[in-house]
Amino acid sequence: MKVYLAGPEVFFADGEALIQRKRALTIEYGFQPNIWMGDAEIPNEKFGSGLYISAANEVVMRDSDFVIANITPFRGFAADVGTAFELGFMCALDRPAFAYSNDPRHYEERITGYFDGALAIRDDGVFRADDGQMVEYHDMADNLMLDGGIAARGGIVARPKSGPVLPQDDLSMFEECLAAARRFFDGRSA
Amino acid sequence: MKVYLAGPEVFFADGEALIQRKRALTIEYGFQPNIWMGDAEIPNEKFGSGLYISAANEVVMRDSDFVIANITPFRGFAADVGTAFELGFMCALDRPAFAYSNDPRHYEERITGYFDGALAIRDDGVFRADDGQMVEYHDMADNLMLDGGIAARGGIVARPKSGPVLPQDDLSMFEECLAAARRFFDGRSA
Structure with missing residues (x-):
């Protein structure tokens, strides 16, 4: 696998x-x-090298049985968008998907510092910031497409139960995904 | 279409x-x-409602011929991660993909304010921040998976040529995508 x-x-x-x-x-x-085993002739050109790496990653994804994605917030409040793209790509191929975040908080807890004022359920029943922006309120790690796509394919989103954000070199949540994937595939072949 | x-x-x-x-x-x-035409019985439960909306969006995506994604930076320096997921989903289904950003800048220009110190090509030939982080340097609007996936399917990423970030209710870049999609499909059927 x-x-x-x-x-x-x-x-x-x-x-x-x-x-x-x-x-x-x-x-x-x-x-x-699974990693790219093609030649290493990445074009020495800014835009072209990006296209090359993108195409190579797509080939490797199609050749993979499942995905484990690190959706720990990256340079802000949300997952890395390249990782989100890849998670969507694998979900569309109906490959089992697992993800982890080293941050224990739901999205709606994590994003509070971004807004002036408090987040609250408003008169229209919607969870909003003071400026009227709607904020996802689903007890999920990130945008519902990520958590939802993973759940629909039998995967898990591993997060610490509580406490501080784990250091980025802490792989305990990654290991939870590996263990869950092991159970998933062992159960399927049993 | x-x-x-x-x-x-x-x-x-x-x-x-x-x-x-x-x-x-x-x-x-x-x-x-294309929009969700199913019943509107969204579960009145935080997590369950998220799963429901995710599943509904996946149904609508599979039923769509192509995608136009707004990848204007959202609550930070990068595209909305739900949008990135959906772009990846549609690319995996090999549907033509178009995107726009109301921000004229490349990712490497936009992200500078996030880091202390300057971004530069270092001794190892890699574009890095002072703390050693690598920064994508491909003259692209966002992560190479997004721009690359779109280009590989004949789409475009529309951005203003220069000047300030357009207001979020400015739809001129969205219209550029519509016009490009029109040309794309007219050319295919010609």
Whole structure:
């Protein structure tokens, strides 16, 4: 079983070491971390290199049996948008999807600092900021398309039960996904 | 031809009016804005209602011929993650994809304010922040999976050529997508 490991680790200052640890853990759980094995001739051009990496990632996704996505908030209040794209891509292919966040909070708890004033259920029954913006209020880790797409395919969104945000090199929530995927596939073949 | 209109407008304080304007423009260009026509029995429960809306949106996406996504930065420096998920979903189904941003800047120009210090190409040849984080540097509107997925399917990412960020109720970039989609499908049937 090949797994696509989606997440923003490639952007971290210490990303390569973390990616290698994730791949090693994946193998411990009996899965193969799927990676691009094509030639390494990435065009030496800003736009073209982006297209090349995008196409390569799409090939690897189509060749993967499932996805584990790191949706820990990235440079703001929400998941990395590249990771969100990939999660949607795999859901459309109906591949089982798992995700984790090192932040224990629901989206509606995490986003409060973004707005002036309090978030509350208003007279129209909708959860809104003072400026009228609607805020998702579903006890989910992030936008309902992410959590919903994962749940619809039998996956889980692993988060700490409480406490502070875990450091970005803490892989305990990633391991919860690996264990859940192990149970998912073992149950299917039993 | 049915189009899935992806974007964070539902969260805007004045979102409903803007959504109606987008639907009217879509019809002017000869397309049908695709919307959920199922029953309106959304569960009166936080988590369950999220699952319901997610499943409904997936049904509408599978029933749509193409997508136009509003990837204007939302509550931060990047596109709405629900919109990114939906763009990935439609790309996996190999439906033509178009997107627009009311912000003229590349991601690498827009994100600078997030970091302490300057972004620059470092000794290892990689565009990084002072803290070592890698920053995408592809002259793209957002993460390469979004721009790349759109380009691979013949779509465009419409942005203002220069100047300030357009107001969120400015639909000129949305109209550029409609015009490009019109050309795309007229060319295919010619």
